[in-house]
Amino acid sequence: MLTTDTLESVTTQLxxxxxxxxxxxxxxxxxxxxxxxxxxxxxxxxxKTGGHLAPSLGVVELTLALHYVFNTPQDxxxxxxGHQTYAHKLLTGRQEQFHTLRQYKGLSGFPKFKESEYDAxxxxxxxxxxxxxxxxxxxxxxxxxxxxxxxxxxxGSMTAGLAxxxxxxxxxxxxxxxxxxxxxxxxxSENVGAMSSFLSRQLxxxxxxxxxxxISTKLKELHGVGDRFLNVLKKSExxxxxxxxxxxxxxxxxxxxxxxxxxxxLEALIPTLENIRDNVDGPVLVHVLTQKGKGYAPAEKNPxxxxxxxxxxxxxxxxxxxxxxxxxxxxxxxxxxxxxxANTSVVAISAAMPAGTGLTxxxxxxPDRFFDVGIAEQHAVTFAAGxxxxxxxxxxxxxxxxxxxxxxxxxxxxxxPSLPVTLAIDRGGVVGDDGPTHHGVFDxxxxxxxxxxxxxxxxxxxxxxxxxxxxxxxxxxxxIRYPRGAGEDVTLDEKLLILETGxxxxxxxxxxxxxxxxxxxxxxxxxxxxxxxKLGIEAAVINPRFIKPLxxxxxxxxxxxxxxxxxxxxxxxxxxxGSLVLEVLSTNKLFNVKTHILGHPDHFIEHGPQKTLWKMxxxxxxxxxxxxxxxxxx
Numbered sequence: 001m002l003t004t005d006t007l008e009s010v011t012t013q014l015x016x017x018x019x020x021x022x023x024x025x026x027x028x029x030x031x032x033x034x035x036x037x038x039x040x041x042x043x044x045x046x047x048k049t050g051g052h053l054a055p056s057l058g059v060v061e062l063t064l065a066l067h068y069v070f071n072t073p074q075d076x077x078x079x080x081x082g083h084q085t086y087a088h089k090l091l092t093g094r095q096e097q098f099h100t101l102r103q104y105k106g107l108s109g110f111p112k113f114k115e116s117e118y119d120a121x122x123x124x125x126x127x128x129x130x131x132x133x134x135x136x137x138x139x140x141x142x143x144x145x146x147x148x149x150x151x152x153x154x155x156g157s158m159t160a161g162l163a164x165x166x167x168x169x170x171x172x173x174x175x176x177x178x179x180x181x182x183x184x185x186x187x188x189s190e191n192v193g194a195m196s197s198f199l200s201r202q203l204x205x206x207x208x209x210x211x212x213x214x215i216s217t218k219l220k221e222l223h224g225v226g227d228r229f230l231n232v233l234k235k236s237e238x239x240x241x242x243x244x245x246x247x248x249x250x251x252x253x254x255x256x257x258x259x260x261x262x263x264x265x266l267e268a269l270i271p272t273l274e275n276i277r278d279n280v281d282g283p284v285l286v287h288v289l290t291q292k293g294k295g296y297a298p299a300e301k302n303p304x305x306x307x308x309x310x311x312x313x314x315x316x317x318x319x320x321x322x323x324x325x326x327x328x329x330x331x332x333x334x335x336x337x338x339x340x341x342a343n344t345s346v347v348a349i350s351a352a353m354p355a356g357t358g359l360t361x362x363x364x365x366x367p368d369r370f371f372d373v374g375i376a377e378q379h380a381v382t383f384a385a386g387x388x389x390x391x392x393x394x395x396x397x398x399x400x401x402x403x404x405x406x407x408x409x410x411x412x413x414x415x416x417p418s419l420p421v422t423l424a425i426d427r428g429g430v431v432g433d434d435g436p437t438h439h440g441v442f443d444x445x446x447x448x449x450x451x452x453x454x455x456x457x458x459x460x461x462x463x464x465x466x467x468x469x470x471x472x473x474x475x476x477x478x479x480i481r482y483p484r485g486a487g488e489d490v491t492l493d494e495k496l497l498i499l500e501t502g503x504x505x506x507x508x509x510x511x512x513x514x515x516x517x518x519x520x521x522x523x524x525x526x527x528x529x530x531x532x533x534k535l536g537i538e539a540a541v542i543n544p545r546f547i548k549p550l551x552x553x554x555x556x557x558x559x560x561x562x563x564x565x566x567x568x569x570x571x572x573x574x575x576x577x578g579s580l581v582l583e584v585l586s587t588n589k590l591f592n593v594k595t596h597i598l599g600h601p602d603h604f605i606e607h608g609p610q611k612t613l614w615k616m617x618x619x620x621x622x623x624x625x626x627x628x629x630x631x632x633x634x
Contacts, residue, residue, distance in 0.1 A: 014038070019093055020067035020118075028266050031068065035060045035266075038087045039295040041098065043314060045086075049101045050310040050433060051109055052083035054293035054303040055154075058184050058263075062152070062288060063087040065269040066180075069277055070148055076120040076136055080129035080153040082110035083308065084182075085119075092118035102433040104608030109434055124437020125402065126375045127160035129153045130179055134166055137175040148178060148277060155183045156352060159374030164253075170283045171254030178276060179255070179285045182263065184292040184303070250285045259287025264294060304355060325489035328461055328482040329426055333358025335465040336395055336424075339472060339496070340366055346472060347387060349373060349396045351380045357397035357426050377402050381409035381421070388419040393472050397424040400440025400481060401431075411450055414477045418452040421478075422471040428457070428481030429520060429570030430600075430614065435607030441600050443481055444518075445575035448548055454478040454501060455548040457519030461487030463545070469496040483520040483570065485610060502549035506558070510540035513628050514558045517568040518544055518577045521619060525568055528624035535625075537632060547577060555581065556588045564594045564631050568619050573599030596631050598624065 013030070014037040017023055026034070038060050046053045064087070066077055072092075079085050089107065090098055093116060100106025111119035121132045133151035140147060157163060158181065170177050247257035258276070261268050269288070276284055292307075293299025298317025299306035311320045340346040340362065347369040348362045354372055363370040373380045377398055384394035398406070403425055414421045427440045447455055454474055458464040464482050471478035507522070508529055517525035522543045529539040540558050544551055559565050565585070567578035578597030585593050600617045614620045618627065 014041070014090070015095065017091060017095075020072050020091055023064065023067055023091060026068075028270060031061075031064050031266055035064055036295075038064075038090055041090055041095075042086045043296055045098055045101055046309075047312050047314045048099075049103060050308075050312075051086070051102055052308045053296070054299045054306040055081075055084035056086035057294050057296055057299060058290045058292040058303075059084045059152075059182060060087045060295070061266055061269065062180070062182065062263045062290060063091065065266055065273055066150060066152070067091055069270060069273040070150060073118045073120070075148040076133070076150065077118070078121045078129045078133040078136070078149065078151045079111055079123065080151065080157045081126045082123040084152075084154070085111055088118070089116075092116050102435075102607055104612055105606075108607060110437060122437075124435065125405070126157040127153070127162040129157070130163055130166035130170065130177075133179070134170045134173070134175065134177055137177045138173065141175055148176070150178045150180060152180045152182060155181065156375055159352065160376055161378065167250070167253045167255065174254070174282050176281055177283045179283070181259075181285055181287045182290055183260065183287060184290045247287070254283065256280060256282065256284040257287065258284065260289045261287070263288035263290035308356075325486040326461060327358075327486050328458075328464055328484070329356075329358040331358075331461040331464050331487060331492070332397070332424060332426070332468065332482065333361050335468050335496070337362050337365055338465075339469060340369065343393065343472070344369075345391060345393045347371065347392055347394050349380050349384055349394055351375060351377045351398050351402065353397075353399070353402075356399070357424070359397055377406040378409050381406040381423075382413045384421045385409070385413040385417070385419050388414075388421050393420060393422070395422040395424055395468075395472065397426060399427040399431075399438070400425045400429075400443045401427065401438050403443060404446070407446055410447070410453075410477075415450050415452045418476040420472075420475055422468070423477070423479040424468070425479055425481040427484045429483045430605055430610050430617075431484045432610045432613070433607050436604035439605050440481070441570065441572050441605065444547060444569060444571040444577050445579075447479060448575075448577075448580055452476050453548060454546070456480045456499075456546055458482055458545075459488075459519065459522035459543045460490045462490045462492050465492065466497045466499055467545075470499045470501075473498050474501070481519060483610075488523055499545065502546050502551055504542050504544040504546065504551035504554050506540070506554065507543050508539065508541040510538035510562065512538045512562055513540070513564040513566065513632060514555075514562045515539050515541045515566050515568065515624065515628065516544065516555065516581060517541070518547065518571075520570055521568040524614075524619070524621045525624055527621040528628065531621065531625045532628055535629070537628065539628060544577075547580070550580060550584060552584050552588070555584060556590060559585060559593045560590055563592065564628075566596045566598060566624065566627050566631060568598045568624060570614070570619065571599055572602070573597050574602055594631055594634060596627050598627055 014034055039057055042056050094107060097107050102109045110124045111122055113119055113122055129151040130153060133149045137149040250257040261272060292303035312318060336348060348359050350357055350359050350372045352372060352375045354360050354363050373383060380396050384396045387394045425443055428443055430439045456467045458467050467480045471480055515525040515529055525541050529541050532539045540562060542554060567581050569577040576599050578599055582595060598619045605613055
């Protein structure tokens with residue numbers, strides 16, 4: 001940690017950096033000092049706001065080097081996922097706003113066009129950077145624009161097929177594209193790393209590149225013998241490089257491979273990047289080794305725990321104490337372990353998020369029945385389909401917003417053959433501080449039309465465990481959407497039940513209006529019904545439980561009885577649960593029933609606390625009361 005005297009000096013210098021242009025006036029030793037202060041700023045802010053700490057700490061020097069060498073924003077930096085961009089934000093004119101990170105109306109935790117011209121591409125999901133950067137490079141080529149495009153992608157993001165699809169085309173097009181592979185998992189000894197850094201700097205120099213081309217040209221002039229000798233030299237070079245590095249894979253994709261080099265050594269990084277900038281044409285991949293969480297001991301020791309976290313105490317690294325009900329995710333994790341202990345055919349699948357989806361305990365208790373496929377949601381679903389054909393009961397736990405990537409596989413590989421795969425859709429609804437790329441507000445709309453799929457949403461954590469038990473018992477595909485965060489603090493039943501498919505429950509009778517919430521909007525609707533009762537309005541409340549098949553009989557009976565229906569969903573209002581109810585009322589010729597749909601409006605929801613976002617979208621209890629009153633008055 002920095003001393004008080006050092007911190008004061010460093011802070012003064014960092015405040016002078018209003019843009020990367022100021023950065024380029026410094027010496028490398030001064031950059032090291034700025035790097036130390038960047039870490040202090042990131043740690044101090046994230047301890048208050050929460051966020052992606054370890055990824056951003058791991059790329060401080062890499063971020064400095066990139067902005068130092070490349071002429072941003074004319075040269076483009078395309079960050080993959082974007083959760084490692086806190087240093088980037090601090091260096092590009094956002095120091096004064098940085099304390100608002102991930103706060104309502106504050107800075108986003110991810111790159112945003114509207115925030116800065118230095119944010120070349122908006123992102124939040126992984127593995128998009130190379131595709132986007134290749135598009136930019138191709139556009140620049142069409143415009144005869146000589147500025148550089150750099151994609152920065154982590155080794156985790158390289159597990160997705162999209163990244164390799166982009167690499168494949170990039171090698172074919174032979175465009176001027178630089179890919180930085182930020183590898184924070186591979187461990188390499190200091191000696192090999194130092195040698196590799198030396199080789200990387202030398203092999204990118206103008207002299208060596210010119211010599212290689214010259215030798216190649218002269219050998220080709222020796223017909224027959226020259227070609228054979230050139231092939232021998234090329235194979236020898238590749239064998240030496242592949243012995244120390246994984247460069248053969250990228251060379252096979254027609255990338256010029258450089259590395260691995262230390263991502264924390266500015267004296268190695270900067271000359272290497274300068275040589276690439278000035279001397280290397282065509283697609284090049286720079287393999288950089290970094291340490292996640294570098295500069296903060298707790299994050300260095302357990303980087304996974306500090307990948308994304310809430311507010312914490314800097315001195316201990318421990319999260320701020322919180323009291324409240326158990327989370328839906330934790331209930332899911334405990335329940336699947338309970339089910340798996342009694343049913344050996346149950347397996348769990350994660351797409352690089354075992355902790356985030358509550359599967360850590362499962363992975364420890366049933367290691368042979370746990371599969372982490374990496375950031376590959378499409379593969380996760382089809383892999384589950386394959387398991388299901390052999391009488392295995394796979395449960396695929398993925399965030400709602402990430403399931404968007406696997407829609408074709410859900411339809412084509414799971415639902416058409418009607419295989420018994422359970423989709424555990426975590427983070428259904430708004431998630432809070434991570435914003436529009438992570439809000440799960442579309443899954444009702446894109447899954448409710450899929451045939452053969454049984455689709456559920458629990459009103460509380462107790463109902464979640466019964467729904468999971470129900471889903472695994474079905475002979476066809478099933479999905480359960482449940483929200484981020486704490487449950488309703490209800491008692492959890494010891495015995496798991498199998499719910500009757502397609503049957504909702506009447507929670508409250510009423511003659512004036514029907515409140516029809518789904519999932520996490522049931523309890524706000526119940527509280528709204530209590531408020532309406534004080535105003536002399538009797539509101540019936542139904543918990544549908546099943547989005548598909550919907551309990552049409554129960555809903556139509558009370559819709560006809562009351563003549564008024566308000567639907568409430570933590571999903572976009574277009575094509576969602578409310579639209580489904582309107583279809584049912586129309587099919588049953590209940591044309592005189594007055595309706596009002598409460599859901600998220602037709603724009604992307606920004607980041608902010610869940611309660612604030614529910615209020616802004618008019619689906620909290622006071623808003624439900626207002627909607628009911630308006631419908632009564634109409």
